[in-house]
Amino acid sequence: NAGVTQTPKFQVLKTGQSMTLQCAQDMNHNSMYWYRQDPGMGLRLIYYSASEGTTDKGEVPDGYNVSRLKKQNFLLGLESAAPSQTSVYFCASSYLDQAWSSYNEQFFGPGTRLTVL
Amino acid sequence: QKEVEQDPGPLSVPEGAIVSLNCTYSNSAFQYFMWYRQYSRKGPELLMYTYSSGNKEDGRFTAQVDKSSKYISLFIRDSQPSDSATYLCAMLNTGANSKLTFGKGITLSVRP
Numbered sequence A: 001n002a003g004v005t006q007t008p009k010f011q012v013l014k015t016g017q018s019m020t021l022q023c024a025q026d027m028n029h030n031s032m033y034w035y036r037q038d039p040g041m042g043l044r045l046i047y048y049s050a051s052e053g054t055t056d057k058g059e060v061p062d063g064y065n066v067s068r069l070k071k072q073n074f075l076l077g078l079e080s081a082a083p084s085q086t087s088v089y090f091c092a093s094s095y096l097d098q099a100w101s102s103y104n105e106q107f108f109g110p111g112t113r114l115t116v117l
Numbered sequence B: 001q002k003e004v005e006q007d008p009g010p011l012s013v014p015e016g017a018i019v020s021l022n023c024t025y026s027n028s029a030f031q032y033f034m035w036y037r038q039y040s041r042k043g044p045e046l047l048m049y050t051y052s053s054g055n056k057e058d059g060r061f062t063a064q065v066d067k068s069s070k071y072i073s074l075f076i077r078d079s080q081p082s083d084s085a086t087y088l089c090a091m092l093n094t095g096a097n098s099k100l101t102f103g104k105g106i107t108l109s110v111r112p
Helices: none
Strands: A004-007 A010-013 A019-025 A031-038 A042-049 A064-067 A073-078 A087-094 A112-116 B004-006 B011-014 B019-025 B032-038 B045-051 B054-058 B061-066 B071-076 B085-093 B099-102 B106-111
Touching: A004 A087, A010 A019, A019 A031, A019 A087, A031 A073, A042 A064, A042 A073, A042 B099, A073 A087, B004 B085, B011 B019, B019 B085, B019 B106, B032 B061, B045 B054, B045 B061, B045 B071, B071 B085
Parallel strands: A010 A112, B011 B106
Antiparallel strands: A004 A019, A019 A073, A031 A042, A031 A087, A064 A073, A087 A112, B004 B019, B019 B071, B032 B045, B032 B085, B054 B061, B061 B071, B085 B099, B085 B106
């Protein structure tokens, strides 16, 4: 099993460009998450999806959109990239279809390092 | 006051030392307490989790939760260079306004 995979690993964008970060999991997990990690800020939740076809906002959703059309895939879109979105983005997945209502171990991908110039 | 506070570090210790990593929190609704380990340029991986107060041991690692003081600790005995990583505490509230909150992480370096 590959676990959680993310593409691309690195990306450089210019301000105003758009792009989609891709996440895939092969563990048949129901919930998936997108986080960003910035120095001194820790991990912050952008969006999550407790089941295929449903998504909910996290702590820092502005400037992002998500799509969960297939159970195994969770896409994070940047509509118009800004330098403030320079960060490392992590996707995670967990088995239960209840993201927070009980203990639900999250498995993380290797991250995408995004720089917006 | 932030919900979860973690010493910013970094922390450097010699091989074989006992390491103590700590987090404090303000939300008394947190019920599950986790420690994640993150190697450089990798994603976090769960090291240990504890439900409510008490201790949990796994090899050289011991997680301790004191809910009365709102304080959690991770102890690493006989630290090894391979323990060099960033350690993040995380806490889960499964009730009303359920959420998972991470600490900022502390980077540990174990010198051979």
